[in-house]
Amino acid sequence: xxLIVQKYGGTSVGSVERIGAVADRILKCHQDGHxxxxxxxxxxxxTNRLIGLARxxxxxxxxxxxxxxxxxxxxxxxxxxxMALHSRGIDALSLKGSQVAITTDSVHSKARIQSIDDRxxxxxxxxxxxxxxxxxxxxxxxxxxxxxxxxxxxxxAVALAAAVNAQECQIYTDVDGVYTTDPRVVDxxxxxxxxxxxxxxxxxxxxxxxxxxxxxxxxxxxQVPLRVLSSFKEGPGTLIKxxxxxxxxxxxxxGIAFNRDEAKLTVIGVPDTPGIAYQILGPVGEANIEVDxxxxxVGDEGKTDFTFTxxxxxxxxxxxxxxxxIAELGAxxxxxxxxxxxxxxxxxxxxxxxxxAANMFKALADVGVNIQMISTSEIKISxxxxxxxxxxxxxxxxxxxxxxxxEAGDAGD
Numbered sequence: 145x146x147l148i149v150q151k152y153g154g155t156s157v158g159s160v161e162r163i164g165a166v167a168d169r170i171l172k173c174h175q176d177g178h179x180x181x182x183x184x185x186x187x188x189x190x191t192n193r194l195i196g197l198a199r200x201x202x203x204x205x206x207x208x209x210x211x212x213x214x215x216x217x218x219x220x221x222x223x224x225x226x227m228a229l230h231s232r233g234i235d236a237l238s239l240k241g242s243q244v245a246i247t248t249d250s251v252h253s254k255a256r257i258q259s260i261d262d263r264x265x266x267x268x269x270x271x272x273x274x275x276x277x278x279x280x281x282x283x284x285x286x287x288x289x290x291x292x293x294x295x296x297x298x299x300x301a302v303a304l305a306a307a308v309n310a311q312e313c314q315i316y317t318d319v320d321g322v323y324t325t326d327p328r329v330v331d332x333x334x335x336x337x338x339x340x341x342x343x344x345x346x347x348x349x350x351x352x353x354x355x356x357x358x359x360x361x362x363x364x365x366x367q368v369p370l371r372v373l374s375s376f377k378e379g380p381g382t383l384i385k386x387x388x389x390x391x392x393x394x395x396x397x398x399g400i401a402f403n404r405d406e407a408k409l410t411v412i413g414v415p416d417t418p419g420i421a422y423q424i425l426g427p428v429g430e431a432n433i434e435v436d437x438x439x440x441x442v443g444d445e446g447k448t449d450f451t452f453t454x455x456x457x458x459x460x461x462x463x464x465x466x467x468x469x470i471a472e473l474g475a476x477x478x479x480x481x482x483x484x485x486x487x488x489x490x491x492x493x494x495x496x497x498x499x500x501a502a503n504m505f506k507a508l509a510d511v512g513v514n515i516q517m518i519s520t521s522e523i524k525i526s527x528x529x530x531x532x533x534x535x536x537x538x539x540x541x542x543x544x545x546x547x548x549x550x551e552a553g554d555a556g557d
Contacts, residue, residue, distance in 0.1 A: 145177045145178055145179065146178050146179070146310075146311040146312070147178070147179045147181075147269070147308060147309070147310045147311055148173065148178050148179070148180055148181075148310055148311060148312055148313075148314060149180075149181045149182075149183065149301050149302075149304050149305040149308070149310045149312075149313045149314070150170070150173070150180060150181070150182050150183070150301075150313075150314045150316060151182075151183040151184070151185075151279065151297055151298060151300070151301035151313070151314070151315050151316060152166050152182065152183070152184050152185065152225075152316045152375060153185045153297065153315075153316065153317045153318070153375075154185040154186055154187060154188035154189070154190070154191075155188045155317070155318040155375070156185075156316050156317065156318070156375035156376075157184055157185065157187055157188075157221045157224075157225065158187050158188035158189075159187070160224070162375070163221070163224050163225050163228050164228055165375070166225060166228075166316075166375065167225060167228035167229050167231075167232055167234075168232070169316075169375070170182060170229060170234070170274060171229070171232050171234060174234055174274055179269045180274045180275070181265060181269070181274075181275045181277060181304055181305075181308065181310070182225065182274060182275070182276045182277065183276075183277050183278075183279040183297055183300050183301040183304065184218060184221040184222050184225055184276065184277075184278065184279055184297070185217075185218060185221065185279050185280065185297040186214075186217025186218050186220065186221055186280070187217065187220065187221055190217040190220070191214050191217050194213050194214050194216070194217060195210070195213075195214060197213075198210055198213055207252035207253055208252055208288060208289075210252070210253065211252045211253060211281075211288075211289050211290055211291045212289050214280075214291060215240075215241075215278070215280070215281040215289050215291055217280075218278035218279050218280050218281060218297070219238075219240060219278050221278070222238040222239075222240075222276045222277065222278045223238050225238075225276050226238040226276045229274060229276070234274055235271075235272055235273045235274070236273060236274040236275070236276055237268055237273050237274075237275055237276065238276045238277075238278070239264070239265075239275060239276070239277050239278070240277075240278050240281065241277070241278055241280075241281035241282040241283060241289075241300070242281075242282070242283035242287070242289065243264070244260065244261070244264065244265060244277055244304075245259075245260065245261035245264070245283070246260050246281070246282035246283065246300065246303070246304075247259045247260070247261075247282060247283060247284070247285065248282035248283065248284055248290045248292070249284060249290075250284040250285070250286070250288065250290065251290070252288075252290055252291070253291055253293060254291075254292070254293040255282060255284070255290035255291060255292055255293075256292070257282060257292070257299065257300075257303045257362075260303055260304065260307040262307045262308050265304070265307075265308060266308065269308075277300065277304065279296065279297025279298075279300040279301060280292055280296040280297045280300060281296075281300070282300075292358075293358075294356075295355075295356030295358075295359070296356070296358075298315060298355055298356040298358075298359035299356060299358045299359045299362055301313055301315065301359070302359045302362045302363045302366075302368050302370070303362060305363075305368045306362070306363075306366035306368050310368070311369070312369045312370075312371055313363065313368050313369065313370050313371070314370075314371045314373055314381075315355060315359075315370060315371065315372050315373065316373050316374070316375040317354070317372065317373075317374065317375065318374065318375065318376065319354060319372070319374060320335060320372075320373065320374035320377060320379045320381060321335040321336065321372050321373070321374075321379070321380075321381045321382035322335070322336050322339055322344065322347070322354050322372055322382040322384070322399070323335055323336065323399070324336065324398070324399040324400065324542065324547040325399055325400040325401070325402070325538055325542050325547070326402070326538075329402075329535050329538050329539065330400075330538060330539050330542045330548075332542065332543075332547070332548035333542070333547075334547065334548075335382060336382050336398065336399070337380065337382065337383065338382060338383040338384070338385065339382060339383075339384055339398055339399075340384070340385070340386055340398075340492050341360065341363065341364035341384060341385070341386045342364075342386070342492055342523055343398045343399070343490050343491060343492055343523065344360050344370075344384045345357070345360045345361065345364060346401070346488070346490045346521070346523060346524045347398075347399055347401045347490055348360050354372055355370070355372065355384075360384070363384065364386070367386065369383065369384070369385045370383070370384040370385070371383050371384070372384070396491050396493035396494060396497045396500060396545065397489050397490065397491035397493065397494070397500070397545040397547065398490055398491040398492070398493075399489075399490055399491070399547070400487065400488070400489055400490075400538050400541050400542050400545075400547065401487075401488045401490055402485060402486060402487045402488065402534060402537075402538050403485065403486045404456075404485050404531060404534065405455050405456045405457070406436070406453050406454075406455070406456060406484050406485055406486050406528065406531075407453065407454055407455070407456045407458075407459040407462075407480060407481065407482045407484065408451060408452070408453050408480065408481045408482075408484050408516070408517075408528065409451065409452055409453075409454065409459075409462055409463070409466060409478065409479070409480045409481075410449060410450070410451040410478065410479045410480075410481075411424055411449065411450045411451075411466065411470075411473065411475045411478045412449050412475060412476045412477050412478065412479065413447045413448075413449065413475050413476030413477070414447065414448060414449070414450055414473050414474060414475040415446060415447065415448075415473075415474050416443030416444075416446055416447055416448040417446075420448075420450065420473075421438075421440065421450065423469075423472075423473060424450055424452075424466075424469075424473065425438075425452065427465050427469065428452075428454070428462055428465055431461060431462075431465060433454055433455075433458045433461060433462055433465075434454065434455065434458070435452050435453070435454055436452070436453045436454065436455075436486070436519075437452065437453045437486070437517050437518075437519040437526065437528055438450075438451070438452045438453075438519075439451045439452070439517050439518075447476075451517065453484070453486070453517070453528060456482055459480060459482055462480075463478075463480055466478045483530060483531045483532070484516065484528050484529065484530060484531055485528070485529060485530075485531040485533075485534040486526050486527070486528055486529075487526065487527055487529060487534065487537045487538060487541065488524055488525065488526040488527075489504055489524070489525050489541060489545065490523060490524045491523060492523050494522070494523050494524075494525075495522060495523065500525060501520070501525050503544060503545070504525055504527070504541060504544070507540050507541055507544035508527070508529070508537055508540065508541070510540075511536055511537075511540050512533075513529055513530075513533045513536065513537050513540070514529065514530070514533075515527045515528070515529060516528045516529060516530075
């Protein structure tokens with residue numbers, strides 16, 4: 145008998161029929177003798193509907209009241225699923241984040257979990273109950289309802305799994321695992337049987353939408369084995385786990401990630417002096433704009449060009465900052481480009497295999513894709529390119545690194 149945490153996303157509980165199908169899946173797992181904590185998201189589209197209602201009343205809804213409002217979406221899902229379990233003869237109980245005692249900080253709409261009191265969870269499990277928990281929400285030290293941000297139910301599930309020392313945290317979604325790249329872009333994309341936390345963290349941060357980035361960080365920190373599974377078809381899914389033996393035999397590249405949500409800003413002709421990078425990026429950071437890739441050219445006659453990328457949603461805000469500071473910086477001008485994208489190759493095998501960057505750059509050059517910027521880490525190489533070449537680049541790199549030929553089960557074994 146194992147203690148398992150299962151999480152079902154909005155698509156998985158998007159209708160009464162789908163909630164019934166989830167209840168059937170839980171019934172089978174329960175009959176196999178496992179103890180279960182089930183975390184649910186709001187029904188698909190419900191959070192957006194609730195936010196729309198708030199926006200219809202005011203352009204700036206109170207963050208506190210907005211959290212109170214949107215947290216009800218998960219509560220609807222947990223109550224309906226618990227009723228479905230009761231109808232199948234399962235002793236089940238639904239709990240809100242506050243009832244579980246998921247304590248967070250007081251930052252509304254993007255709170256971070258500080259602690260979980262697992263005493264009630266364990267007491268209910270010891271009585272043979274399936275515990276259904278509303279994801280995405282918690283409570284601060286003052287008893288105020290908080291939410292964890294978009295995709296926060298993944299984080300809820302991982303945090304609960306860590307708190308109760310679950311054998312596995314299973315994330316059920318509308319895909320049957322983690323793929324070498326997006327199957328909608330590359331027909332030959334293959335499901336991976338397993339992937340390391342490090343690789344999944346890079347894939348998530350580079351644009352893969354299978355798991356929320358914070359949940360992967362949390363799972364890696366507390367060594368919670370994660371498995372991504374489909375709610376709609378049977379299969380082993382993808383196991384995300386740190387196993388040093390597997391790392392030694394891992395393929396060079398696990399996958400190709402990409403992100404269309406990129407914009408580039410260049411400050412031209414700034415003084416090539418100590419502290420100029422801070423003078424440019426300091427105000428950007430103070431405006432809560434996250435900077436991604438950074439490039440500073442070699443100085444020429446005391447001047448240099450400085451380029452950085454931000455989320456496309458933050459471009460307008462960053463442009464306003466640069467425009468207001470161009471004279472103070474002593475720069476000639478600034479430019480922006482929102483028609484770029486980022487493509488990354490990711491794999492722990494890069495640590496022991498030379499030539500990955502050269503192979504990547506040659507493959508792109510052979511199909512006429514120009515590289516504008518480059519960023520690297522120990523297990524990742526990212527390039528900024530024109531957005532119009534994105535899908536060509538992804539398909540090219542997927543083939544160049546032999547991922548089209550990967551058979552399900554080879555990766556990571």
